[in-house]
Amino acid sequence: MVEKQKKIKPGALCELCHGRKAVMKRPKNLQKLCKECFYNVFETEIHNTIVGHELFKKGDRVAIGASGGKDSTVLAAVLKTLNERYNYGVELVLLSIDEGIKGYRDDSLATVKRNQKQYEMPLEIVSYKELYDWSMDEIVSCAGIRSSCTYCGVLRRQALDRGAAKLGIDHVVTGHNADDVAETVLMNILRGDTARLESSCSILTQSSGSPIKRSKPFKYTYQKEIVLYAHYKKLDYFSTECSYAPEAFRGTARELLKSLESIRPSCIMDIIYSGEHLVLGQKKKVTQQRKKPNKIKNDMEQEVRSDGSIKIKQNETKDGNRCEKCGYITSNRICKACLLLGGLEANRAKLDIEGNTAVDGAAKLTRTLEKLAF
Amino acid sequence: MLQPPKKKKKKKKKRGHLFCNEIIIIKYSKMSSTNEPVKYLTADDHIPCKRCQAEDSVLVSRKEPFCKKCFLRFIRGKQRRQMNHEKFKVKYNKTAEQPERILLAFSGGLSSLVLLDIMVSLLKEQKEMHRDRQGFELLIVAIDESNLKAFQNNISDIITSLAAYMDFQINYKILDINNFFADSHLLKTITIDEDYSAWCSSIQHDKTYTYQDIVNMCPDKSSTEDVLSIIFSKLLLTTAEAESCQTIIYANSMTRLANEVLAMIVRGRGAEVHQKVSDSVQKYNGKEIEVIFPLRDVLFAEVEAYAQLTGLESYMLQEVNPKSGKIVRNMTVRDLTTGYFKNLDATGYASTASTVVKTAEKLGETRSKQDRLCSFCGTDLQKDPEEWLRNITVSQPAPLVTEEDHNNYAEYLSSSLSHHKGAAHDQRLPLGVCYGCMVTLRGGGSQANSIVWPVAESNSSDQKVLDEYIISDE
Ligand code: SF4
Ligand SMILES: [Zn+2]
Ligand SMILES: [Zn+2]
Ligand SMILES: [Zn+2]
Ligand SMILES: [Zn+2]
Numbered sequence: 001m002v003e004k005q006k007k008i009k010p011g012a013l014c015e016l017c018h019g020r021k022a023v024m025k026r027p028k029n030l031q032k033l034c035k036e037c038f039y040n041v042f043e044t045e046i047h048n049t050i051v052g053h054e055l056f057k058k059g060d061r062v063a064i065g066a067s068g069g070k071d072s073t074v075l076a077a078v079l080k081t082l083n084e085r086y087n088y089g090v091e092l093v094l095l096s097i098d099e100g101i102k103g104y105r106d107d108s109l110a111t112v113k114r115n116q117k118q119y120e121m122p123l124e125i126v127s128y129k130e131l132y133d134w135s136m137d138e139i140v141s142c143a144g145i146r147s148s149c150t151y152c153g154v155l156r157r158q159a160l161d162r163g164a165a166k167l168g169i170d171h172v173v174t175g176h177n178a179d180d181v182a183e184t185v186l187m188n189i190l191r192g193d194t195a196r197l198e199s200s201c202s203i204l205t206q207s208s209g210s211p212i213k214r215s216k217p218f219k220y221t222y223q224k225e226i227v228l229y230a231h232y233k234k235l236d237y238f239s240t241e242c243s244y245a246p247e248a249f250r251g252t253a254r255e256l257l258k259s260l261e262s263i264r265p266s267c268i269m270d271i272i273y274s275g276e277h278l279v280l281g282q283k284k285k286v287t288q289q290r291k292k293p294n295k296i297k298n299d300m301e302q303e304v305r306s307d308g309s310i311k312i313k314q315n316e317t318k319d320g321n322r323c324e325k326c327g328y329i330t331s332n333r334i335c336k337a338c339l340l341l342g343g344l345e346a347n348r349a350k351l352d353i354e355g356n357t358a359v360d361g362a363a364k365l366t367r368t369l370e371k372l373a374f
Numbered sequence: 375m376l377q378p379p380k381k382k383k384k385k386k387k388k389r390g391h392l393f394c395n396e397i398i399i400i401k402y403s404k405m406s407s408t409n410e411p412v413k414y415l416t417a418d419d420h421i422p423c424k425r426c427q428a429e430d431s432v433l434v435s436r437k438e439p440f441c442k443k444c445f446l447r448f449i450r451g452k453q454r455r456q457m458n459h460e461k462f463k464v465k466y467n468k469t470a471e472q473p474e475r476i477l478l479a480f481s482g483g484l485s486s487l488v489l490l491d492i493m494v495s496l497l498k499e500q501k502e503m504h505r506d507r508q509g510f511e512l513l514i515v516a517i518d519e520s521n522l523k524a525f526q527n528n529i530s531d532i533i534t535s536l537a538a539y540m541d542f543q544i545n546y547k548i549l550d551i552n553n554f555f556a557d558s559h560l561l562k563t564i565t566i567d568e569d570y571s572a573w574c575s576s577i578q579h580d581k582t583y584t585y586q587d588i589v590n591m592c593p594d595k596s597s598t599e600d601v602l603s604i605i606f607s608k609l610l611l612t613t614a615e616a617e618s619c620q621t622i623i624y625a626n627s628m629t630r631l632a633n634e635v636l637a638m639i640v641r642g643r644g645a646e647v648h649q650k651v652s653d654s655v656q657k658y659n660g661k662e663i664e665v666i667f668p669l670r671d672v673l674f675a676e677v678e679a680y681a682q683l684t685g686l687e688s689y690m691l692q693e694v695n696p697k698s699g700k701i702v703r704n705m706t707v708r709d710l711t712t713g714y715f716k717n718l719d720a721t722g723y724a725s726t727a728s729t730v731v732k733t734a735e736k737l738g739e740t741r742s743k744q745d746r747l748c749s750f751c752g753t754d755l756q757k758d759p760e761e762w763l764r765n766i767t768v769s770q771p772a773p774l775v776t777e778e779d780h781n782n783y784a785e786y787l788s789s790s791l792s793h794h795k796g797a798a799h800d801q802r803l804p805l806g807v808c809y810g811c812m813v814t815l816r817g818g819g820s821q822a823n824s825i826v827w828p829v830a831e832s833n834s835s836d837q838k839v840l841d842e843y844i845i846s847d848e
Contacts, residue, residue: 007781007782007785008782010782010785010786010789013782013786014771015820016769016770016771016772017771017772017773017774017779017783018771018782018783018786018787019771019774019779019780019782019783019786020774020779020782026820028767029767029818029819029820030818030819030820031819031820034772036772037771037772039772040768040770040771040772041767041768041769041770044768044770045765045766045767045768048765048766048768049765049766052765185639186636186639189635189636189639189730189733189734190636190726190729190730191729192729192730192732192733194733194736197733220765220766252714256710256711256714259702259705259710260640260707260710262702262703263594263595263596263702263703263705263706263707263710264594264596264640264707264813264817264818265818265819266642266813266817266818267640267641267707267818269642269763269766269767270640270641270642270809270810270813271639271640271642271644273642273644273759273762273809274638274639274640274641274642274643274644274645274647275639275644276644277644277645277740277742277756278639278644278645278647278737279737279738279739279740279741280736280737280738281648281736281737281738281739282738
């Protein structure tokens with residue numbers, strides 16, 4: 001009797017194992033899968049990405065950029081699983097950035113702290129306030145909401161590097177997923193960002209002279225599958241979005257990508273494939289060759305391409321330059337973070353002198369500042 | 375050349391994009407007329423034309439007011455600049471044997487009407503100035519789509535009445551799309567398997583295939599769209615060769631080219647962008663055929679303005695039931711990318727299209743290019759697209775554990791569902807198919823799919839041996 005009830009019609013079976021009931025449609029290709037097969041393909045694809053690009057070596061210490069959101073929570077869970085299953089022999093550490101955004105970051109950091117216990121990984125938190133003496137909330141109230149992500153992005157980059165350095169770690173993995181990468185490919189084309197065109201798809205990047213490399217093990221992992229994985233594995237993550245709106249232009253690319261995905265699920269992979277094959281043509285190289293005599297200087301900027309080859313950018317004298325203010329590696333006299341913060345600092349000083357923090361006054365200042373900064 | 379957006383204006387351009395968010399899908403709210411890339415003026419405006427200083431302007435384009443005459447000359451000048459080559463000019467001492475022949479790909483859409491008008495105006499000008507001599511011969515080639523869609527008018531009537539309107543003799547040729555499948559002994563079945571491997575097998579040749587049959591084998595509308603554009607460009611190349619045309623001109627505007635770039639990237643055809651969007655020389659049957667986009671510096675809104683001012687728009691080929699384009703689910707990749715550009719505001723419309731096309735022109739050949747061509751579309755093959763896909767689309771099941779799972783599996787094996795597997799695979803040969811074609815042939819899904827297609831016999835017998843015996847090149 002019991003047997004008979006449990007028998008599943010062949011049409012309702014998982015399309016991979018044909019033995020268990022399908023419980024989901026896989027977002028990547030709409031294949032009907034059982035839970036076990038979904039875990040298997042999801043994890044194996046990430047494993048393939050890690051191994052195929054030789055992201056880890058035995059004995060490496062790797063920091064997971066953990067925000068408490070779904071991407072980084074799933075990343076921590078999967079990396080722990082894979083590290084044990086395939087014996088990567090890496091030591092995983094959680095590295096969190098506290099941007100200082102009320103109602104968003106303080107709650108999500110609580111999630112990271114729970115993850116820390118659950119996954120038994122050490123946790124390091126670096127805060128903007130401590131590092132720069134500015135929290136994001138303060139920056140936004142001073143510089144306006146529109147440029148929040150510009151500030152935040154520059155500061156986070158540096159904060160992650162500093163956090164990793166503090167931990168003595170030279171490799172930070174981030175939860176950037178396939179959707180993010182595809183979006184970036186579209187954005188680069190739409191804004192003609194030729195400087196980033198070739199590098200935006202590389203899975204492993206290391207900028208000039210910097211001891212910290214970054215990689216994206218989720219480069220080929222769909223956001224929707226990350227959500228499903230977290231759901232079935234009942235992972236504890238924080239799903240509120242940051243209260244400061246994402247950049248408007250990225251928003252248009254994201255909307256386009258969403259509609260495209262709804263008519264052709266593979267398009268995220270397809271766009272990444274395209275992105276990996278966008279190469280600047282010869283004309284550019286000809287002009288570069290003219291500069292050859294003084295170009296031989298060197299070196300160091302390496303980039304591992306998605307096909308595994310390594311590209312060495314020939315950098316001019318700028319290599320290994322340090323910011324005069326904070327010592328962070330930069331190609332200019334002063335690093336981007338110090339430049340942005342310098343602008344804010346001037347503004348804050350003025351505010352203090354005037355002793356006038358009335359809303360319209362601040363808004364006016366914001367406008368002038370925006371004109372100055374960009 | 376379109377003026378590169380000036381540095382000062384950068385800020386404004388960014389702000390423009392803020393609006394795109396809401397408009398990409400469904401809410402296709404049209405912009406107010408003040409925000410159009412081309413702004414039409416009324417008789418009351420009395421703004422003098424900046425070029426001739428004589429006439430009143432009829433429109434403002436790229437921030438400049440134009441009278442009708444000066445605007446048409448401005449747009450014609452764009453074509454003149456793109457086709458400035460000596461070979462298109464009148465030659466007095468020319469040997470009569472090989473006149474320069476240009477094939478104009480004519481769809482009946484606004485851009486092709488405008489390009490035809492511009493080319494005819496050039497020929498008239500040449501004849502006037504050089505005692506009835508022409509620098510080139512023009513052949514209009516259209517592909518008849520009337521058995522794919524219902525139209526209110528037809529191409530040959532359009533061309534006949536255009537010839538009367540322009541007072542110029544137009545040579546034209548209308549191709550039947552089914553010609554593409556006419557050579558029945560070339561037809562093969564191309565299969566992309568579940569594991570992304572591509573195979574070629576012979577078919578029964580007693581059946582003739584039509585375009586409609588092929589459409590029925592396409593997994594979705596975006597695939598059909600891609601297949602159609604492959605057929606079009608191949609048919610046009612074949613015709614150019616057969617008609618000894620050394621040049622093909624396409625009427626794509628800058629906006630359309632930008633849209634094409636985006637669509638190619640979405641289809642996984644990023645590696646082809648540099649060839650397909652730049653003016654290029656294509657080899658066909660050992661002959662070199664130049665492909666030019668004379669309207670590459672003209673915005674689609676300007677094409678529309680040209681067609682409106684000249685009255686050409688009334689000659690346009692009209693579908694009976696044009697796509698309403700509201701429901702995303704029914705759209706194709708190109709519908710969506712077109713919608714993206716259409717719904718940018720005036721500043722974004724001009725600058726984004728020009729940015730995309732300029733970026734595309736800077737692209738070049740990949741490092742992973744192989745010395746072989748895709749058997750479906752003819753583009754350069756890249757290294758191992760199927761391996762790339764397999765790594766990130768794993769299809770190994772998790773092991774079965776319980777007895778119940780095993781019973782289910784046994785049941786499945788004995789059921790009809792598993793039967794088609796492993797049938798008649800011995801007769802087929804591996805085939806080189808590019809990533810974009812794999813996507814097109816399979817659609818986005820996980821299932822294998824087959825399509826009938828003319829596959830040219832490889833003329834090198836060595837290649838045949840390689841194709842037959844090499845399973846993987848690694
Ligand atoms: S959305 Fe912008 S402001 Fe908010 S955390 Fe992300 S980068 Fe920072
Ligand atoms: Zn299964
Ligand atoms: Zn600094
Ligand atoms: Zn004028
Ligand atoms: Zn192809």
